[in-house]
Amino acid sequence: MNVKELKRLYLKFFEEKGHAIIPSASILPENDPTVLFISAGMHPLVPYLLGQPHPQGSRIADCQKCIRTTDIDEVGDSSHLTFIEMLGNWSIGDDYWKEEAITCSYEFLTSEKWLGFDPEKLSVTVFAGDDDAARDNESAEIWMSLGIPKERIYYLPKEDNWWGPAGTTGPCGPCTEMFIRIDDVPLCSPDCRPGCSCGAYFEIWNDVFMQYNKREDGIYEIMDRTNVDTGMGVERTVAMLQGKPTVYDIELFVPLMTKIKELSGKEEFNDDDIKLMRIVADHVRSAVMIMADDHKIAPSNIEHGYIVRRLLRKSIHSADRLGIGAGFLRDLAEIVISMYKEAYDEVERNRDFVMRNLDDEEAKFRKTLGKALRKFERILEENGTITGKDAFLLFTSFGLPLEMSRDLAEERGIDIDMAEFQTEFEHHRELSRTAAQGKFSGGLADHSEEITHLHTATHLLQAALRKVLGDSVTQNGSNITKERLRFDFTFDRKLTPDELKQVEEFVNDLIARDLPLTQQFMPLKEALERGALAFFKDTYGDEVSVYSVGDFSMEVCGGPHVERTGLLGRFKIKKQEKIGAGLVRIKAVLVTE
Numbered sequence: 001m002n003v004k005e006l007k008r009l010y011l012k013f014f015e016e017k018g019h020a021i022i023p024s025a026s027i028l029p030e031n032d033p034t035v036l037f038i039s040a041g042m043h044p045l046v047p048y049l050l051g052q053p054h055p056q057g058s059r060i061a062d063c064q065k066c067i068r069t070t071d072i073d074e075v076g077d078s079s080h081l082t083f084i085e086m087l088g089n090w091s092i093g094d095d096y097w098k099e100e101a102i103t104c105s106y107e108f109l110t111s112e113k114w115l116g117f118d119p120e121k122l123s124v125t126v127f128a129g130d131d132d133a134a135r136d137n138e139s140a141e142i143w144m145s146l147g148i149p150k151e152r153i154y155y156l157p158k159e160d161n162w163w164g165p166a167g168t169t170g171p172c173g174p175c176t177e178m179f180i181r182i183d184d185v186p187l188c189s190p191d192c193r194p195g196c197s198c199g200a201y202f203e204i205w206n207d208v209f210m211q212y213n214k215r216e217d218g219i220y221e222i223m224d225r226t227n228v229d230t231g232m233g234v235e236r237t238v239a240m241l242q243g244k245p246t247v248y249d250i251e252l253f254v255p256l257m258t259k260i261k262e263l264s265g266k267e268e269f270n271d272d273d274i275k276l277m278r279i280v281a282d283h284v285r286s287a288v289m290i291m292a293d294d295h296k297i298a299p300s301n302i303e304h305g306y307i308v309r310r311l312l313r314k315s316i317h318s319a320d321r322l323g324i325g326a327g328f329l330r331d332l333a334e335i336v337i338s339m340y341k342e343a344y345d346e347v348e349r350n351r352d353f354v355m356r357n358l359d360d361e362e363a364k365f366r367k368t369l370g371k372a373l374r375k376f377e378r379i380l381e382e383n384g385t386i387t388g389k390d391a392f393l394l395f396t397s398f399g400l401p402l403e404m405s406r407d408l409a410e411e412r413g414i415d416i417d418m419a420e421f422q423t424e425f426e427h428h429r430e431l432s433r434t435a436a437q438g439k440f441s442g443g444l445a446d447h448s449e450e451i452t453h454l455h456t457a458t459h460l461l462q463a464a465l466r467k468v469l470g471d472s473v474t475q476n477g478s479n480i481t482k483e484r485l486r487f488d489f490t491f492d493r494k495l496t497p498d499e500l501k502q503v504e505e506f507v508n509d510l511i512a513r514d515l516p517l518t519q520q521f522m523p524l525k526e527a528l529e530r531g532a533l534a535f536f537k538d539t540y541g542d543e544v545s546v547y548s549v550g551d552f553s554m555e556v557c558g559g560p561h562v563e564r565t566g567l568l569g570r571f572k573i574k575k576q577e578k579i580g581a582g583l584v585r586i587k588a589v590l591v592t593e
Contacts, residue, residue, distance in 0.1 A: 001115075001238065001241045001242065002238065002242075002250075002251055003085075003234055003235075003238050003250065003251060003252060006087075006234060006237060006238055006241065007063050007085070007087065007234065009114055009115070010061075010063070010087045010108070010232065011061055011062075011063065011087075013104075013107075013108050013114055014059075014061035014089045014104075015061070017059070017089075017104060018059050019059040019060060019061040019089055020056035020057050020059060020060055020061070020543075021061055021062060022056060022060055022061075022062045023062065024062060024063055024064045024065045024085075024344065025038060025043075025044035025064060025065075026038070026065075026293055026294065026295060027065050027066070027067055027289065027290055027293045027295075028293060028295045028297070028304065028477060029043060029044070036067075036069065036303060036304050036307065037066070037067035037068075037069065037290075037304070037307070038064065038065065038066055038067065039066050039067060039068050039069075039070075040064075040066060040086060040088075040231060041062060041064040041066070041086040041087070041088030041229075041231055042088065042090070042208075042229045042231075043064075044064070045060065045090060045092070045229075047558045047560065048060075048092050048558070049090075049092060049171055049210065049227045049229070050170070050171065051093075051225065052545075052558060052560075053521075053545075054092055054545075054558075055521040055522075055543040055544050055545045056543045058091065058092045058093055058094075058095035059089075059090070059091060059092075059095055059096075060089065060090045060092065061087075061088065061089040061090070062087075062088060063085055063086070063087050063088075063234070064085070064086045064088060065083070065085060065289065065344065066083070066084050066085070066086050067082060067083055067286060067289075067290060067307070068081070068082055068083075068084065069082065069307055072310070072311070075278065075279055075282045075283070076275035076276075076278045076279050076282075077275075077278075078199075078245065078246035078247070078248075079236060079239075079246065079247055081235060081247060081282050081286075082282055082283065082286040082311065083282070083285055083286035083289050083290075084233055084234065084235055085233075085234040085235070086231050086232070086233055086234070087231070087232040087233075087234060087237075088229065088230055088231045088232070089104070089228075089230050090227065090228060090229055090230070091227060091228035092227055093225050093226070093227060094225060094226055096228065097209070097226060097228065098138055098139055098142060098207075098209055098228075099142050101207045101209070101228045101230060102139060102142045102143065102146070102176065102207060103142070103146065105178060105205055105207055105230065106119075106122075106143075106146045106148075109122065109178065109204065109205065110122065115241065117180060117204075119147060119148075121180050121181045121183075122148060122152070122178060122179070122180060122181075123148075123152040123153075123154065123178075123179045123180075123181060123193075123194045123201060124143050124148055124152065124153055124154070124176055124177065124178050124179070124194070125153075125154045125155070125156045125160060125161050125176065125177045125179070125193075125194050125195060126139045126140050126143075126153065126154070126155055126156070126161060126174070126176045127139075127155070127156070127157075127158070127161040127162060127174030127175065127176075128155035128156055128157050128161070129155075130157065130158055132158075132212075132219075132220040133162075133173075133174065133212060133220055135155065136161075136174045136176070136209075139174070139176045139209075140153050140155070143176070154193050154194055154195075156193075156195065160177075160195055161174055161175050161176070161177065162174055162175060163175050163206075163208040163210075163229070164208075164210070164214075165213075165214050168214075168216070169213075169214050169215060169216055170213065170214060171210040171212070171213055171223065171227065172210060172212050172213070172214050172220070173208060173209045173210040173211045173212050173226075174208075174209055174211075175206050175207060175208040175209065176206075176207050176209075177194065177195070177203055177205070177206045177207075178203070178204050178205040178206070178207075179194035179195070179201040179202060179203050179204065180201070180202045180204055180240060181200065181201055181202075182199065182200055182201065182202055185198070185199045185200045186200065187200050188200065202236070202240050203236075204232065204236070204237055204240060205230065205231070205232045206230060206231050206232075207228065207229075207230045208228070208229040208230065208231075209226065209228060210223070210226055210227040210228070210229060211223055211226045235247045235250065235252060238250050238252075248278050248281065252285075252339065253281055255335050255339070256280075256281040256284070256285065256332055256335055256336070257277055257278075257281055259331060259332060259335060260277045260280055260281060260319075260322070260324070260328075260332070261277065263319075263322075263324045263325075263328050263331065264277075264322040264323050264324050265323060266322070266323065273322060276318040276319075276321055276322050277318075277322065279314060279315065279318045280315045280318045280319050280322070280324075280332070281332070283311040283312065283314055283315035283318075284311075284312070284315050284329060284332040284333065284336065285332075285336050286311050287299075287308050287311040287312050287315070287358075288332075288333050288336040288337065288347075288354055288358075289336070289340065289347070290304065290307070290308050290311075291308060291350070291353065291354045291357055291358075292337070292340075292344075292346055292347040292349075292350045292351075292353075292354050293346060293350075294346050294349075294350065295476060295477050296350060296353050296476070298353075298357045298580060299312060299357060299360075299361040299364075308361075309361065309399075312329070312358070312361050312362070312365070313361075313365050313399060313401065314401055315329070316329070316362060316365055316366075317401045317403065317404050318403075321403075321407070326362060326366065327362075329358040329359075329361075329362055330355060330358060330359070333354060333355060333358055337351055337354070365399065368398065368399050369399075369400070371398060372394055372398035372399060372400035373400075373408075375394060375398055375400075376394060376400065376405065376408060379394075380412070380414075385414055386405060386408075386409045386414055386416055387416070387417055387420060388416055388417040388418065388419065388420025388421035388422070388423070388424060389420060389421075389424055390405075390416075391405040391406070391409075391416050391421045392421050392424035392425060395421075395425075402421065406418075450482040450483075451480055451481075451482060451560065452560040452561065452562055453562060453567065453568050453569070453590055454480045454482075454484070454485040454590060455480055455485075455560055455561065456517065456560075456561045456562045456565070456568060457485055457507070457568055457571055457588070457590060458478055458480070458485055458487055459547065459549055459553045459555055459557070459561075460506075460507045460510050460511070460549065460552075460553065460565065460568075460571070461485075461487055461503070461507055461571075461586065461588065462475060462487070462489075462533065462553065462555070463506070463510070463549070463552045463553040464502075464503040464504075464506035464507045464510075465489060465491075465503060467506055468495075468499055468502045468503050468506065469491060469495070469499065472490070472491075473489050473490060473491055474489060474490045474533075475487070475488070475489055475533075476488040476489055476490055476583055483589070484574065484587055484588065484589045485587070485588050485589075486585060486586070486587050487585070487586050487587075487588070488579065488583060488584070488585045489583070489584055489586075490582055490583060490584075491582065491583075491584045492582050493578070493584075494576055494577070494578055494584060495576055495584070500573055500576065503573065504571060504572065504573055507571040508570060508571050510549065510550075510552055510565050511565045511566060511568045511569070511570070511571060512566070513550070513565065513566075514564050514565055514566030515549050515550040515552070515564065515565045515566075516549075516550075516563065516564050517547055517548070517549055517561050517562060517563060517564065517565070518547070518548050519545060519546070519547050519561075520545075520546050520548070521543060521544070521545055521546070522543070522544065522546060523543055523544075524543070524544045524556070527544055527546050527554075527556055530554065531554055532546050532554045532555060532556050533553075533554065533555045533556065534555070534556035544556045545557060545558050547561055549565060568590055569590045569591055569592045570590065570591050570592075571588060571589075571590060572588060572589050572590070572591055573586055573587075573588045574587050574588055574589055575587045
């Protein structure tokens with residue numbers, strides 16, 4: 001079974017179970033991200049899991065594009081990837097619960113009509129319970145009723161069988177995970193169980209039961225409204241279905257791996273070479289999919305763009321170690337675009353943007369690389385060695401990958417203190433994580449008053465910008481914290497002081513009028529015909545939520561909103577900046593007078 005067939009079967013199965021099939025959302029969270037990228041199928045649905053009605057009902061299924069930056073350093077093994085596709089189905093607000101969710105999972109996995117796995121190979125895990133939440137005996141009993149014996153049901157703690165919340169508070173709950181026993185991989189010990197890293201068990205599906213709400217005081221309380229959230233990784237599942245030893249042996253990677261081998265000019269490859277080829281294939285694939293998104297993220301030193309830069313620079317360095325010369329990025333990007341353009345037409349639509357930035361980034365890195373190598377030689381000349389702190393400096397300030405510093409040091413008989421580098425790196429990562437938590441503390445998982453007010457203000461700002469600058473202005477992204485809103489839009493220059501003043505005055509006039517906000521559900525086609533703004537059309541379903549502010553603003557949107565504009569206070573633009581070709585960013589606040 002190939003990737004296309006798995007996705008077709010999964011969505012057909014849940015459509016027959018009464019689920020509305022929705023398209024993949026953007027890789028970037030459209031409204032107020034709590035993270036840089038969508039990393040799971042549930043992320044775009046958080047507003048609905050928190051209580052907003054979904055325009056297509058309470059049963060939803062999709063195949064969602066995801067970027068998992070936490071897995072970057074693991075890439076090169078048999079299974080970790082940074083870009084994945086995640087199949088998922090949801091019961092939003094008590095439509096169905098554990099019995100139907102688990103029964104559906106079992107049927108799809110084992111029925112000959114669907115995936116046809118041998119039920120004797122299936123093992124499951126459930127939540128063991130702790131002081132916060134009860135042992136999930138209900139799920140275990142459902143599995144036993146389906147024929148899974150007690151000896152293949154494992155009770156595991158929260159770190160293994162619990163999801164969420166997305167932030168520090170919010171919906172969360174126990175999960176039950178499904179594993180297939182791999183016959184040709186022996187158990188590593190008598191205590192080996194599903195979830196063990198030895199490879200004897202392959203995780204294939206996860207059903208999450210959101211029945212708790214974690215409060216700010218750390219207490220888990222039972223929610224009145226529950227949700228089911230499930231996930232199945234496409235690449236890993238297809239590898240299992242095809243009997244492949246790694247995800248790099250399925251059809252999504254074979255063309256990339258073949259091209260990389262060809263470009264290297266080598267006839268034989270050792271384990272290090274194979275790892276490098278996997279890194280190149282994964283990182284180029286992920287970078288292309290991020291850049292091809294309609295948000296058009298270019299490599300840079302901040303936020304989303306930094307991830308793209310990191311992926312591309314590590315792939316360039318890895319390719320160099322394989323003996324592959326400059327210009328290979330385009331060859332691999334063509335393969336990625338050809339592979340995904342049917343499923344995600346933005347990939348073809350944004351081809352020129354991707355190719356231009358690949359060329360620019362490789363040129364920049366090779367120029368930076370020269371500076372980094374000169375700095376390496378100066379440090380070595382002055383100190384006679386390269387320490388872990390030196391390697392970290394070269395990594396953070398000069399963009400020199402750790403692997404390159406290590407290789408250069410080894411050529412001179414020097415062992416870099418990796419523990420020292422790791423200490424510096426962990427300290428840096430903790431600072432970054434702390435900053436990110438502050439920066440992205442708002443978002444879809446946060447429906448506080450501040451977030452709701454600022455999100456509503458983005459609608460008024462959008463209307464004001466189009467009023468002052470013209471209808472060519474379109475949203476390119478937004479981010480909201482409790483302190484401010486950030487709004488990116490298409491425009492070829494910064495606004496003049498007079499234009500900024502006009503925008504502010506228009507927004508504040510709408511606030512002063514105390515206009516009502518109204519929500520309607522309607523087909524996307526009808527919304528567009530009625531003039532609703534929808535800048536990411538390919539990510540919406542057939543039925544959408546539309547918010548209107550009088551006759552001034554009408555947008556397809558699922559975020560939180562106030563009931564009337566008069567609740568917002570006064571709107572104040574704090575800063576504007578040019579952030580790229582044809583892109584401007586405005587930061588603004590709401591103040592109480």
